[in-house]
Amino acid sequence: MSTPKIDVQVISSGILSDDVLMLGESLMKQWKIPAQQHLALQFGSFRHSVTIVPVPKYDGLRISQTLARRMGIFSGTPLRIQYQATTRTLALGPLIGVLISRDNPEQSDKPFGDITMFCRELTDACRSQGAYVYFFTPNAIGSTLSSVEGWVYTKGWHRMMLPAPDVVNNRLTSRKLENRPVVQQFMKEIKTRYGAHVFNEKFLDKSEVFNALKKDASLQKYLPESHSLQSYTMLKNMCSRYSSVFLKPVRGSLGKGIIRLSRIGPDNWQALYATVSGTKRQSFTSLVKLFSTISGKMKSVRYLIQQGLTLIEIGGRPVDFRALTQKNASGKWAITSIVSRTAGTHHFVSNLARGGTLSTVRDSVAKSNLPIQFRGDASSRLSKAALDIAIGIDTYIPAHFGELGIDLALDTSGRVWLLEVNSKPSKNDNTPLKEGKIRPSVRMIIQYARYISGF
Template sequence: MATPKIDVQVISSGILPEDVLALGESVIKQAKIPVQQPLSLQFGSARQTVSIVSVSRYDGMRISQSLAGKWGLHSGARLRLQYRSGSRTLALGPLIGVLVSRDYIDQPDKPFGSITMFCRELTDTCRSQGAYVYFFTPSAIHSDLRSVEGWVWGGGSWYRTTLPAPDVVNNRLTSRKLENRPIVQQFFREIKQRYGAVVFNEKFLDKSEVFEALAGDTSLQRYLPESHTLRNYTMLKSMCARYPVVFLKPVRGSLGKGIIRLSRQGTEGWLASFTTVGGTRRATYPNLLKFFSAISGKMKTVRYLVQQGLTLIESSGRPVDFRALAQKNGSGAWVVTSIVGRTAGSQHYVSNLARGGTLAGVRDSVAKSNLPQMFRGSAYARLKRAALDIAKGVDTRIPAHFGELGIDLALDTGGRVWLLEVNSKPSKNDNTPLNEGKIRPSVRMMIQYARYLSGF
C-alpha cells in the first residue's frame, strides 16, 4: 500500500476551513484518494471529517491552523499518508509517542536532561523517514486517556502542546513505580483496545523471570549460568557447595546496584564483595551461616537471584563483558544493531558505565583480554548469535511486547558465551556504537519498527 511522504503546511483558518484538506495533485493520484467527498481524517487517536481539494503543481499537504493546533501539528513536519478505501479513511502518521520518566519544564533547551540529544536524534530520524514523534511523561496523560501534553521539536526549539494518543508508544520509563501508576496502565489498555495502538517494551524484566523462562528452552540452556531465586540458607549452601564463587543479584536491580560477590576464603571462611557507589566494600565471614545471617534482614525487602560465578575474561585484571542491543527491524524481525565491550572500573567488579566502566569495540576488548587466541576470531559472531537466540527466547516465552532489548553477555576463559542479564529499557549511553555518526543505527531501527507496527 502506497504511503508517500508529504510536507505539512499550516494555513490560516480564514483561508482554509477546518473541514477541508488541500493535497497536491500528484499525492492524490499516487494514494488514489477521492476528492470533494467526505472522508475521515485520522492522526493517532484523533478523527475529523474532511473533504479533499486538489492543488496542481504541489506535492504537499495544507491543513487549517485550527485543526493543526488541535492535533499538535506544525508547518514543516513530514508525515506519511495512506488512504484506506474500505473505511474511507485518510490516515496521517505514524504518530509515535515516547514515554519518558521526567521532563524539566524550566529547561526548554534541555527538557529531558541527559537523554535530550537522543530525543533530538529521534525527531531528526522521524523527519527523514516521514513520521511524527513526541515525548511525554505519566503526569502529561489527560484524564480522558485520549490525549496528552507532549513535547515536540519544531521551528528550531522544543515546545509543549496537546496531541492525540499515538499509534505506537515506546515505553522508556526507567522506574517500576512510574510504570505501575494506574494512569499509565489505563492509558496503555485504552489506546490498545479503542484505537488499535501498539505499546512496545511494555514492562521491566526481573532477573528471575528471565532465567526461569529461558531455562525452559533447551536450545538456550547453554547460555545460562545456574540461577535460582534465593529463598533460604539451604539454597545458598547448595550453590556454594557446587561453585567456588557465587553472585547474589537483586531480582529488580539495575546499573549493578546491590550485587554481592561471594567467594571462598580458606577452608571455612567466605569473602563478600558488595557494590557501592564509591567502589567495592569487602567483608569476611568465618562461615556461610554468618554471611546469610548478615543479609537475612535485607532479604525481607530485596529478593535475590543466586547465580553460578563465572571465570570471565579480563583486561589488566578487570572483568570484561559485552552489551548487545537487539532490536526488531522494519519487517518485525530481530536483528543485532550493536555490540560493545565493557571493562569494569578500577574499584569495581561490575562493568556498568555508571560504575566507572569503559567501552570499546568487541575486537579491541578481546585483543586486550586474556581470552585464548584460538577463540578470538569467532568471538563477535558467537556473541551475535547468542544475542539473537536470547532475544527471540524472551519474545517467545515472556508474555509482553518487546521491540528492543539490551542483552549483557560474557565470555569465559574457555571461550563459552554466557548470559548475564536482559534489560528491557536499555540505556541510550551504554549501547552507543563507538564509530557513530550523527544518527545512530539503533535510532533509525526504532522508527522503522514503529512504521512496521503502524502499517505506514
C-alpha cells in the same frame, strides 16, 4: 507499496475551511483517494470528517490553521500518508509518543536532563523519515486518555495538547511510575480503543528472564545455574557446587546491590559488595554467619543466586559485553551494536556508572586473557547468542518488546553466558553521541514504529 512522505502546509482558516484538505492530484490518483467525498481524517487518536480537493502539479497537503492546531501540526511538518478504502480513512502519521520519567519546564534548553540530546536526535530522525514524535510524562496524561500534553521540538521545545499516539515507546526508568494506575489505564485504553501499539511495555526482572529462557532447550547453554534465593539450604547447595556465586537483586540495575561470594578456605568465605565508590570486602568463618548477615537484606530485596563465572579479564579487570538488539523495518530482531565493557579499577561490575570503560569486541578480546584459539569467532558467537536470547524473550514472556539490551560474558574457555536482559536500554552506551548525528539505534526505533503502525 511504501507510504509516501509529504510536507504539510498550514493555510489561514479564512482561506481554507476546517473540513477541507487540499492534496496533490497525482498522489490522489496513485492511491485512488476519492475527491469531494466525505472521508475520515486520522492522526493518532484524532478523528475528523473531511473532503479532499485535488491540486494539479503539487505534491504536498494543505490544511487549515485551526485543524492544524487541533492536531498539533506545524507548517512544514513531513508526514506519511495512507488511504484505507474499506474504511474510507485518510491516515497521517505515524504519531509516536515517547513516555519518559520526568521533565523540567524551567530548563527550557534541557527539559529532559541527560536524555534531552537523545530526544532531539529522535525528533531529527523522525523528520527525515516522515514521522511525528512527542515526549510526555505520566503527569501529562489527560483524564480523557485521548489527548496528552506532550513536548515537541520546533525551533526550541514547546508543550502542547496532542492526540494519543499510534505508537508508544515506553522509556520510563522506574517501576513505580510504570505501575501508576493512570499509566496502565492509558496504555490499555489506547490499545483497545485506537489500535495503538506500546513497545517495551514493562520492566523485566532477573528471575522472570531466566525462568522463561529455561523453557527452551536451545537457550540453556547460555544460562548460568540460577535460583531464587529463599533459604540457607539453597545457599549451601550452590556454594557446595561452585567456588564462587553471585547474589543479584531480582529488580536491580546498574550493578546495584550485587554480592559476590567466594570460598577462600575450607569453611572461610569472602563477600564482595558492589558500591559506587568501589568494592567492599567482608570475611566470614562459616557459611551460616554469612547467611545471617545477608538474610536481613533478603527481607526487603529478592535475590537471585547464580553460578559464579570465570570471566575473561584485561589486567585483572573483568570484561563483559552489551548487545543492543532491536526489531527492524520488517519486525525482525537484529543486532544494532555490541560493545565491550571493562570493569573499573576496584570494581567487579562493568557498568559505566562505576568507572567501566567501553571498547570494541575485537580490541577487548585481543587484549584479554582469552586463549588465542577461542578469539577468532568470539564476535559472531556473541551476536548469535544475543539474537537467540531476544527471540526467546519475545517467545516466552507475554509482553511487547521492540528493543532489548542483552548483557553477555565470555569465560576463559570461550563459552558465551547470559548475565542479564534490560528492557529499557540506555541510548548512551552503544555509540558515542555526537551533535547532529543520527545513530542507527535511533533510526531503528522509527523504522519499527512505522512497521507496527503500517506507515
